Amino acid sequence: MECVFGLVGDGFVIVASDTSAVNSILVHKTNEDKIMKLDSHKLVAASGESGDRVQFTEYIQKNVALYQFRNGIPLTTAAAANFTRGELATALRKNPYMVNILLAGYDKETGPSLYYIDYIATLHKVDRGAFGYGSYFCLSMMDRHYHSGMSVEEAVELVDKCITEIQSRLVVAPPNFVIKIVDRDGAREYAWRESVKDTPTAQPEALGV
Template identity: 90%
Template sequence: MECVFGLVGNGFAIVAADTSAVHSILVHKSNEDKIMVLDSHKLIAASGEPGDRVQFTEYIQKNVALYQFRNGIPLTTAAAANFTRGELATALRKNPYSVNILLAGYDKETGPSLYYIDYIATLHKVDKGAFGYGSYFSLAMMDRHYHSGMSVEEAIDLVDKCIMEIRSRLVVAPPNFVIKIVDKDGAREYAWRESIKDAGFVSA
């Protein structure tokens, strides 16, 4: 019952993901971080088969770092998204990865952006996006409450509403979520939402 979702606000992009590692009816761990920091100003959140998710996101992270090492400049968010899409498209015809990705970043020239990349290498620049069973509810909440130019406080409030909706509507809802943000100050972890501790969502 994975769920990854994100949105773009006024000068930042924010991504949230559940932290459950499950197989069939078993929960292996509930603190799996599914949002990787690609570089100083990029985040990549992924859902899908655990092995594919970890292997592919690490592969993208290392190649983004390699490009910056070789050329002395980092990839833009758009370039990183297109590179990721190209690698998925190449693998699709050989040994496909079962992985869906939200790539968020911040560039000085263009500001924050969010890219939707699915397992069959579809790429779209979006203001809000989601993957997994929780996407049915998080997308509905974002359609209702999202607006361009949201402040960080408004975005976090909307993320909390999405998490509450997922927990109340899914039969098997993930208990914990991690929230990360990227803006002009860089990519970083913002908060965790742990079901045992955050009744009513204590502010981060």
């Protein structure tokens, strides 16, 4: 029941994701961060098979860093999105990655941007986007309440509405979400929305063993 969504505001992009690591009917973690920082001004939020998601996003992160190391300049957000799309397209004909991506970034020349990239290498620049079962509710909420030039406060309020809708509508809803933002000051974590916290595994002596 993964949920990843994001939107472009006035000078920033905000992305949010659930933090549940699940396999079939089992929940392994409720604090898995699915939004990776590509570089100082880029974020990639991913959903899909856990192994593919981690491996592919790390592969993109390292190659973006390698390009900057070799050339002395970072990739633009559009260039990083096209590189990501190219790698997915290449893998599609060999051993596909089951991963869907929202790539957010901020460039001095063009400002904030958000790119939608799915597992079959479809690429679109969007103002708002979502993946997962929660997208049914997020997209409808954003269609109703989103407008261009939103402030950070308005965007966070809309994100919270989406999270509330997901948690009240989905039969098996993820309890926790992480929210991150990227603007001219860089990419950073904004907040966590927690209803369940992971607790350390009880030690044998605590169980009276």
